[in-house]
Amino acid sequence: MILSGHLPATSGIVEAQLAGVAAAPDRSPFIGHDHATLLRMLDD
Amino acid sequence: MIEPRPVHSDITVVPTFHELPGIGVLTINSFVLHAAQPVIVDTGTTADRDAMVAAIIEALGDTEPSWLWITHTDADHIGGVGRLLDRFPDLTMVTTYTGLVKIGTHAPVHPSRVRLLNPGESLDLGDRAITAITPPLFDAPETTGFHDPVSGALFSSDCFGAILPAGSRDIDQLDDDELLAAQTLWTSIDTPWVAKIDTALLTAELDALRPCPRP
Secondary structure, X not given: OEEOOXXXXXXXXXXXXXXXXXXXXXXXXXXOOOHHHHHHHHHO | OOOOEEEEOOEEEEEEEEEEOOOEEEEEEEEEXXXXXXXXXXXXXXXXXXXXXXXXXXXXXXXXXXXEEOOOOOOXXXXXXXXXXXXXXXXXXXXXXXXXXXXXXXXXXXXXXXXXXXXXXEEEOOOOEEEEEOOOOOOOOOOOEEEOOOOOOEEOOOOOOOEEOOOOOOHHHOOHHHHHHHHHHHHHHHOHHHHHOOHHHHHHHHHHHOOOOXX
């Protein structure tokens, strides 16, 4: 069991957890939203 | 309301859920390891401090905690440190020297209340010894998780997190593709430098965790 500070605690998904981190290097870093988008989201 | 729940006979998770507009849901967990010398692991945000401390005390039941393991000093992990040290006079915080220095910029903790423990070193809890580790990915230099040989659990600090889809509270609601997307989103947000590292080195670290025994 791998417990994280930021994942609902569970057991039995060790392989999925390893895969999730292993996949990250192929993903472009998250940059975030621009300010106008943020304001629209907060209005919703 | 924060509702502690057991994830193992020796481990209670104390979870909170935070909606991130336009992104999803971030889980912020504290834990109690019910060893002969009980361990509180992290303490939530300052905003949640009162409810989190109350929930941790509920999770402890009739036991007095011996150790307060701070995996790192980000604001979402140290909100309840002062309250818990005040509430339990014999409680000792566990961190690294970097962690002690950094937490001093937020809420100084007297060194007499601290056990410095570096990755690779062990802490005797009476019925077991837990071993400090540096997780494969982390977002603060003092980050120290640990392995509990009794439950087999690896407490990985911020590694292996996920940003859940809006409204979600449980990864069992997600299919495999959704779970993978949730994990890679978190990893890319929390450790953006991961895109710059040697994939082979990361893979080797992850492979080393694969035998991690299940409860």
